[in-house]
Amino acid sequence: MKFKKDTKIEILAVGSELLTPNFQETNSQYLTQRLADLGMNVSFKSVVGDEWEDLLNAIKESLSRAHLIIATGGLGPTQDDRTREALAEVLKRKLVFHRDILEKIEARFQRRGLSMPAVNKRQAYIIKGAEVLENKNGTAPGMWLETEQKIIVLLPGPPHELKPMFEESIWPRLKKFSRIQVFRKVIKTASITESQTETLISDLYPKTTSLNISTLAYPGQIEIHLTAFSGKSLVQAKRQVDEIERKIAAKLKDYIFSSNGEELEEVVGKLLRSQKKTLAVAESCTGGLLSDRITNVPGSSDYFFQGIVAYSNESKISALGLQPSILHKHGAVSLETAQAMARGIREKAQSDYGLGVTGIAGPSGGTAEKPVGLVYIALAWEKGTEVSKNIFLGPREKIKYQSSQKALDMLRRRLLKNHKF
């Protein structure tokens, strides 16, 4: 068969254990990655158990909608391993006994000082017309079955058997079908919602199938994933991505904080480092998360001096030097307190920048006037202070995360201004 643009790929994972609550199937993610490296996109993923009718059903469906089917699992020696038999039945092909495979399986047991259980004989049967794929790490051989219209691949389920077999036997075969070069980029934004992003860039969505744009929303972060395909060269694919990236950048401007995979805390870290500036943070409702994210960046000790989690009013006064009158007059969650926290920590730590975050992370503690999700974030530097008032939605941990994201983004924007002047 030939690979075209509309060639559909399905990964079919077989095994009742994959349908139990504690099992995390990982083969399909690995296969998706390796196929993507060849410019091949998976259209369907399916999981089916060992029930004979269900299995027949799933195989028939895969054959009806996909051109390349990679089936994993169900090649073992036991009664409930029936992918081989089910595929043979659907294709109306015979299973052929291979003496040489049986001998290899027997030898494998002998090397371990064991004799082969009778059940393993089943693994020496191969669907008529299929190429045998050697399994160096287990007893079940794989199969590669190619017809005019379809390619069907059978791989063993255990990842340590599947991966080497894929790399050695499947990758080189598939590579021959791939003429497509793929270039990928992820644009990350902060301080903008998914709908706002969509509104700004939706008219840029390409009409060509050689370029794909998809938008993913995370708390406080929207990502725009760009993928370009070229039948000619990687340079051409990259050119497509560069072009659309320029257009998106012109629309989203400084909402964009990275297009090279970096997280916001890494971008802020690099800006601080390059400007030889230092940071300290005073957290109330984020409770240490902001410090935690900043210090997830290796080498952050170069620019991050200190974090204080001042959860009680007493600690806001004693550790950050807040005037009790501010707390008394405006409350712990207020613009004035955020500002005093940012200034206080900057002073205490003798850093160039100070961030202060105070709010109500919930689930309780909200009032009509100061609802759950109300968060004030202040940034203090040598020449000034700025404060943002935010209302974040979601559970406690999401409110904490969005607050940390906003705080980092305020600092990023301030650091960018330094560049300009």
Place this chain on the structure above:
Amino acid sequence: MKFKKDTKIEILAVGSELLTPNFQETNSQYLTQRLADLGMNVSFKSVVGDEWEDLLNAIKESLSRAHLIIATGGLGPTQDDRTREALAEVLKRKLVFHRDILEKIEARFQRRGLSMPAVNKRQAYIIKGAEVLENKNGTAPGMWLETEQKIIVLLPGPPHELKPMFEESIWPRLKKFSRIQVFRKVIKTASITESQTETLISDLYPKTTSLNISTLAYPGQIEIHLTAFSGKSLVQAKRQVDEIERKIAAKLKDYIFSSNGEELEEVVGKLLRSQKKTLAVAESCTGGLLSDRITNVPGSSDYFFQGIVAYSNESKISALGLQPSILHKHGAVSLETAQAMARGIREKAQSDYGLGVTGIAGPSGGTAEKPVGLVYIALAWEKGTEVSKNIFLGPREKIKYQSSQKALDMLRRRLLKNHKF
């Protein structure tokens, strides 16, 4: 419809992002778990992207082979969210505009001081005949569609929207169909490895299929999942779990920190609260993670006074009152520094307990004498101090996490001793 033994269930996850290499789909595992709690087994899991024909195809296939179909994702406001439209087309039903839903979505934006983008209007359309499932954590409502032969459920993709909707709206509806009683319990341990756990409890593993034990390992935490099934009563299932739990508890003793779902930070929080004790922490290598975890517990402000992230030597001296001679003589990563940090923060914050954590989180900064992963953790209280020396393995974030886990567990064990004397 009615549930029988051969009732087939399919989980259909919709979204092109689920077919990209870096996305780990978790909803289907959660749903499988919750269905298993009702004695309902999933027969098929499928993933399909946003391509219109593929989506129609996948929905048709689900309808042809399953009786209960739970579709997740593709209910968002953007152009590529089309689960609603595709299901309506396959079922040949109309989409009906619901003014009250639109008003709720608009109100949601207004609460955040934003105006609703026009694209969100699509989310106010409901398939004719479907019951609307309220989404308290997002804009997309869910749907429950029941016919004589099928139940079709549409849920939003983001887990923090899907889970509450499932618990509030789907669980009670499905519970009516369930005849099998399942009782489940998770025993959580700290300060013990997976193989140590296995060695202690492996002879307790049951021979009956009505009771299942499985062990899951997380950084610094081993979980033992117990599941019992009964065709008769929940009491009978619970009795089985209680019996095995008693035996496991006799073996694992105080390694167990919870068997009611609580995380370590919640257990520690409850102990502090019940003993009317307070806490402050001084973090170096954990960088705020310890404070972050403590403050993830709602109401933690009652017992958590203050956290200080003292990343630099200067801040260890100025914010924690460390004597420079300790740092000079023993280094920032040492038993003595950890001890001085714990004592220092306890003094500063005027709390009953003080925790101090200092170590090398890596990936660089290690030496032969003080390798990456070396972490000293100290606990100070009125009458003493204790310090543990640990060597944790793994990447930076895993070392940070294990350190925070160990610190919390040291405090838990100390608080338990208070109970006894």
